Amino acid sequence: MLKKVHKFQKGKENKDGKMALTFLLCLTFLTFVSSGVVSAAEKGTHLDRGKVKGGCKTCHKPSGKGKGRIVDLCLRCHGPSGSAEERAKTNIYSLLMKRSNHPIIDTSKYHKTGEALPEKDTAMPRHVSCQDCHNTHMTSPRNRMARIKGTSLAGAKKMAEKEAEVCYNCHSDSINLPSSSSNMRLEFDPANASYHPVERVAKGRSTSLFKEIAQGSFITCTQCHEPHGSDYPPLLRVNYNTLDGAESLYAYELCYTCHNRDSILSNQSFKGSQSNDYGHKEHIIYQKASCYTCHASHGSSTNPHLIQFNPSVVTGAGQYLDYGSGRAQCNLTCHSKVHR
Numbered sequence: 001m002l003k004k005v006h007k008f009q010k011g012k013e014n015k016d017g018k019m020a021l022t023f024l025l026c027l028t029f030l031t032f033v034s035s036g037v038v039s040a041a042e043k044g045t046h047l048d049r050g051k052v053k054g055g056c057k058t059c060h061k062p063s064g065k066g067k068g069r070i071v072d073l074c075l076r077c078h079g080p081s082g083s084a085e086e087r088a089k090t091n092i093y094s095l096l097m098k099r100s101n102h103p104i105i106d107t108s109k110y111h112k113t114g115e116a117l118p119e120k121d122t123a124m125p126r127h128v129s130c131q132d133c134h135n136t137h138m139t140s141p142r143n144r145m146a147r148i149k150g151t152s153l154a155g156a157k158k159m160a161e162k163e164a165e166v167c168y169n170c171h172s173d174s175i176n177l178p179s180s181s182s183n184m185r186l187e188f189d190p191a192n193a194s195y196h197p198v199e200r201v202a203k204g205r206s207t208s209l210f211k212e213i214a215q216g217s218f219i220t221c222t223q224c225h226e227p228h229g230s231d232y233p234p235l236l237r238v239n240y241n242t243l244d245g246a247e248s249l250y251a252y253e254l255c256y257t258c259h260n261r262d263s264i265l266s267n268q269s270f271k272g273s274q275s276n277d278y279g280h281k282e283h284i285i286y287q288k289a290s291c292y293t294c295h296a297s298h299g300s301s302t303n304p305h306l307i308q309f310n311p312s313v314v315t316g317a318g319q320y321l322d323y324g325s326g327r328a329q330c331n332l333t334c335h336s337k338v339h340r
């Protein structure tokens, strides 16, 4: 019985990107529960009558009608359009309308149930849908990505155990990865010289880290990125100026949520090559260099301390020599000024 339902639903969805959420409710319910898709112990939010009063028929029409895009179903409750008594607390629609967003409204129609990601076929359009990150029956406050297929750090398919493995489905080995994008699986590879600790504890030591984030802890992609939409591209939680300019709390707010601004600007870590004047403070305040001019956001395959010079500012050899204890020397040219 369950097989039949699967087939029916897949067929519908693959044809035109739409799906009829229809079936014989009474029969399905039994197979559905007994197949272990829903275990009583781990009831997802949407199957909790305290949260979605109407139960299965809220989303599945027993009558044979009720065709429509899944994203519209989701936004009926997670947006402003649905009835007041159904409406969820979280308005995802308003996030999708922001300047930088996951293109869910436009591209979710290309999602196919059971599709293979990262895509290997150049004809497969880039897309992202609610179901790519959320299993509607299983999602809960404890695990919003419960029961979603992922891609491991080594590139293998598996049930996702952590968030990054879901992101790698589309931001790693995809054949259609945009040229402006990089393979995140490789960015966070523990074989790299340095990386933000998404996969492994960082190799370096961060003196500037706020006490609330213990050294040796892990961070997630969505501590920096808002997964639905934001005012700060690319999908960042708060502002980050990647272009050089005047320093302020706002300009580098993203970094300053975890790294203490006072520590950075008083050269506690980066002291400079000759005297204490040529470290972070000189570069950031007086030369108005953005963190991005010197640092990678994710990982660097060759340099420690996430050093990776922005090629549109820094030219020349771009050589970085680490002398230890906060002193370094760089042989390069910034804005065509020779620098050593």
Ligand code: HEC
Pocket (backbone or CB within 6 Å): 005, 006, 009, 021, 028, 029, 032, 037, 046, 047, 052, 055, 056, 057, 058, 059, 060, 070, 113, 131, 136, 137
């Ligand atoms: C909040 C909306 C919502 C509710 C409530 C809901 N479903 Fe679903 N259901 C969906 C969506 C969306 C899909 C398609 C998932 C996909 O294709 O990724 C689905 C798919 C299914 C499938 C196809 C097999 C599968 O797991 O993909 C069955 C069977 C099913 N639902 C049964 C039920 C039953 C029985 C209930 C009540 C206990 C229920 N659903 C409650 C939204 C809902």
Ligand code: HEC
Pocket (backbone or CB within 6 Å): 045, 046, 051, 052, 058, 059, 070, 073, 074, 075, 076, 077, 078, 086, 087, 088, 089, 090, 130, 131, 134, 136, 139, 140, 141, 144
């Ligand atoms: C009938 C209304 C309804 C529909 C339709 C609906 N949701 Fe929800 N959803 C809720 C409510 C209520 C909550 C509880 C949290 C809240 O109020 O925001 C929730 C919570 C969630 C959560 C967070 C889990 C949690 O409890 O914190 C996710 C993720 C989610 N929904 C995704 C979806 C997706 C994806 C769809 C479409 C397939 C969908 N929802 C359709 C009502 C709905």
Ligand code: HEC
Pocket (backbone or CB within 6 Å): 071, 074, 075, 078, 090, 092, 102, 104, 128, 129, 130, 131, 132, 133, 134, 144, 163, 222, 226, 227, 228
């Ligand atoms: C790229 C993956 C991704 C996609 C696509 C996505 N989400 Fe989410 N969503 C997440 C993650 C990760 C979280 C938990 C982090 C957070 O709370 O911000 C989340 C959280 C949520 C929550 C709970 C928010 C809260 O503050 O309680 C809801 C509701 C939700 N998503 C609904 C949706 C709906 C509806 C869609 C489709 C329109 C969607 N999501 C598409 C990744 C995604």
Ligand code: HEC
Pocket (backbone or CB within 6 Å): 101, 102, 103, 126, 127, 128, 129, 132, 133, 163, 164, 166, 167, 168, 169, 170, 171, 177, 178, 180, 181, 221, 222, 225, 227, 233, 234, 235
């Ligand atoms: C099902 C596919 C899919 C998944 C899963 C997914 N994304 Fe995306 N993401 C996209 C698509 C499509 C775009 C639009 C640009 C493109 O084609 O890469 C995008 C864009 C982005 C961008 C903006 C890139 C830019 O250059 O403007 C960020 C940042 C991002 N995603 C982060 C994430 C994070 C973090 C996760 C995991 C929580 C995630 N994505 C999961 C498909 C996906």
Ligand code: HEC
Pocket (backbone or CB within 6 Å): 164, 167, 168, 171, 180, 181, 182, 184, 188, 196, 198, 219, 220, 221, 222, 223, 224, 225, 233, 234, 236, 240, 242, 254, 296, 297, 298
């Ligand atoms: C410490 C904060 C931080 C973390 C953690 C982080 N990112 Fe980013 N990400 C950024 C910043 C800042 C940018 C924009 C500047 C840049 O491109 O380096 C960015 C850019 C991106 C882009 C667009 C540019 C590109 O290189 O493709 C994607 C896609 C992306 N991130 C995905 C991810 C995924 C997936 C994860 C987790 C596996 C992740 N990010 C973890 C801060 C972060």
Ligand code: HEC
Pocket (backbone or CB within 6 Å): 205, 206, 207, 208, 209, 252, 255, 256, 259, 263, 264, 268, 269, 270, 271, 280, 283, 284, 289, 290, 291, 292, 293, 294, 295, 305, 307, 322, 323, 324, 325, 326, 327, 328
């Ligand atoms: C001119 C290049 C340059 C710029 C601009 C720069 N940094 Fe650095 N940063 C370095 C170097 C070099 C080190 C390594 C110092 C050492 O040898 O330990 C470093 C180390 C760090 C560290 C690790 C040590 C610690 O203090 O925790 C953090 C974090 C850091 N920088 C954050 C930032 C932030 C945030 C900005 C922007 C507000 C920024 N940097 C701007 C060159 C730069």
Ligand code: HEC
Pocket (backbone or CB within 6 Å): 194, 195, 196, 197, 201, 202, 203, 204, 205, 206, 207, 209, 213, 214, 215, 216, 217, 218, 219, 223, 224, 240, 254, 255, 256, 257, 258, 259, 291, 292, 295, 296, 297, 304, 305, 306, 307
């Ligand atoms: C969500 C918190 C968070 C945010 C946001 C964040 N970082 Fe970090 N950063 C960390 C953690 C955790 C470490 C690892 C520190 C440790 O274990 O000692 C780290 C380490 C670093 C290091 C040192 C890496 C090494 O191997 O020596 C640099 C440089 C750095 N971050 C720069 C930045 C810059 C630039 C930004 C803004 C784009 C930023 N960070 C945003 C949490 C964060």
